[in-house]
Amino acid sequence: MSSKVRLYVDHPLGAGQTVPLDRDQAHYLFGVMRMGAGDGLSLFNGRDGEWHAEVAEAGKRGGSLRAVAQTRPLALPPDLWLLFAPIKKARTDFIVEKAAEMGARRICPVQTDFTNSDRIRQDRLQAHAVEAAEQCGGTFVPSVEGLEKLGALLDRWPAERRLMFCDEARVGQAVPDVAGPSGAQGGAGDGPWAILIGPEGGFSPAERERLHALPQAKVVSLGPRILRADTAAVAAMTLWQLRHGDWQADGEPSGQGPTAPGGRP
Amino acid sequence: MSSKVRLYVDHPLGAGQTVPLDRDQAHYLFGVMRMGAGDGLSLFNGRDGEWHAEVAEAGKRGGSLRAVAQTRPLALPPDLWLLFAPIKKARTDFIVEKAAEMGARRICPVQTDFTNSDRIRQDRLQAHAVEAAEQCGGTFVPSVEGLEKLGALLDRWPAERRLMFCDEARVGQAVPDVAGPSGAQGGAGDGPWAILIGPEGGFSPAERERLHALPQAKVVSLGPRILRADTAAVAAMTLWQLRHGDWQADGEPSGQGPTAPGGRP
Structure with missing residues (x-):
């Protein structure tokens, strides 16, 4: 793991581009990390890849960076959404962090019949996704959506997006090969998917019936x-990445290979 | 998820067996959970399966239970050890919890060249493993070993135990099919294995060289x-369970099927 500072900025990046810093960023770079004018770091904004940049101006309450050269192109994760029912604060934070690390493109907190929580701090969760991307070397930050009722989301579920639904009522049953025969594995180009992780109390009978009836749904155990919801989120994303995403098995090149479009150069 | 109380006890279980409670257990059952004489709960001790029991005597500082009947036999997880380098407290706790949920049989904290921490609270980590087993419906509790130097552990590494070693220097490379051809998948009977998760700073060049030279080692990306170490632990255990453990794919029965020896009835 590189010890080089990586910073997400919500600003266009290009050669010679000046990037202003807000107070928090200045505090982190110059106060916590003790950087000064001329020091180098990595920047990304989720759109323009990773850039080498230098500190142009270091101040107590602000400053600026200058982007020098692109070091890596944008690496989009596969088109995977993670839907989950918010649980206790620390575990919800954890699910968002893990979704960013594991390569989800969109994180959708959903309210189910047995979800205890009826609100989330969307800005705080988005900040966790940013921090995870900074840590894990990503050039992309998944968006954290607002809390929505599962039923409303299913009412307008896109016809082409498959849904891997982890039904804890199936605990103890075999794990289906959601990919079908291994020859059908499609790598990062395997179409849009979502993973749905249930709440701690499980799905209600009505929700379970509706999910099983959804033509796009694939039930897995x-x-x-x-598993607790946070463990289930990581395990389900691993299962999906192995079978449909950008974790490709040796000797099974598919799509554009391990370096694109969901991979790292 | 059942709301029934599940309690781990370090005491033999059998029909009619009386199980004394210590002060903490009495506080939990009678203070927190508001249970009283005659109320039912589930007990397990990691050896005798799961038992239905009733409160025989409820006191402020103690009490006793009476085991009535076995409700499930012991379900041993596959013979998998998880080796990991301790990191920050919350993430170390998390790794232990996840190892218990995901089905490791033994949890081995190891000290690597780049591990910051030189001691662990073994009793606290073992308590986390117990709590995870209570939560996840397990009848087995993995043992948490004392902290040991990785080199010393490798010096006496068992000849028959394979080692899945997650080398972050391989990030971006293809994920090897550690099982070889899929026909070779052996389910829960696939021999003893261990998974080694590196520290945040990665392995040292000397450690990496030694691990790559170990005949039992299989390198995976x-x-x-x-991935952070805690995410890597869950992802690696998922990968292993899918390919070698008790998460078996549909239509690929192997060993004794999903209910034994590592499964749930």
Whole structure:
């Protein structure tokens, strides 16, 4: 893991581009990391790849950076949404962090019949996704959507987006090969998908019936033990990445290979 | 998820067996959960399966339970060890919790050249493993070993135990099919294995060289993004369970099927 500072900025990046810093960013770079004028770091904005930049001006309450050269192109993760029912604060934060690391493109908190929480701090969760992208070397930041009722989301579910639905009522049953025969694995080009992780109390009978009836849904079991929602999120994303995403098995090149479009150069 | 109380006890379980409670257990059952004499709960001790029990005597500082009947046999997870380098407290706790949920049989904190921490609270980590087993419906509790130097562990590495080693220097490379051809998948009977998760600073060049030279080692990459150690632990255990453990794909029965020996009835 590189010890080089990586910073997300909500600003266009290009050769010679000046990037202003807000007070928090200035505090982090110059106060916490003790950087000064001329020091180098990496920038990304989720759109223009990763850039090498230098500190142009260091101040206590602000400053600016200058983007020098692109070091990596944008690496979009596969077109995967993670839908989950918010749980206790620390575990919700954790799910968002893990979704960013594991390569989800969109994070959708959903309210289910048995969800306890009826609101989320969307800005705080988005900040967690940014921090995870800074940490994991990503050039993309998944968007954290507002809390929405699962039913409303299913009412307008896109016809082409498949939904991997982890039904804990199936604990102890075999794990289906959601990809079908292995020859059908499509790598990062395997079409749009979503993963739905249920709440701690499980899905209601009505929700379960509706999900099973959804033509786009594929029901999976996550092994013989009951997993907490945060564990289930990581395990389900691993399963999906192995079968449909950008974790490709040796000797099975598909799509454009491991470096694109969801991979790292 | 059942709302029934599940309690781990370090005591033999059998029909009619009386199980004394210590002060903490009494506080939890009678103070927190408001249970009283005659109320039912589930017990397990990691050896005798799960038992239905009733409160025999409820006191402020103690009490006793009576085991009535076995409700499930012992379900051992596959013979998998998880080796990891301790990191910050919350993430170390998390790794132990996840190892118990995901079905490791033994949890081994290891000290690597770049590990910051030189001690662990073994009793606290073991308590986390117990709590995770109570939560996830398990009948087995993995043992948390004392902190040991990675080199010392490798010096006496068992000849028959394979080691899945997650080398972050391979980030961006293809994920090897550690099972070889899919026909070779052996389910829960696939021999003893261990998974080694590196520290945040990565392995040292000397460690990497030694691990690559170990005949039992299989190097894997966990996809194109750098994962934090706690995420890597869950992802690697998922990968392993899918290919070698008790998460079996539909239509690929192997060993004794999904209910034994690592499964749930």
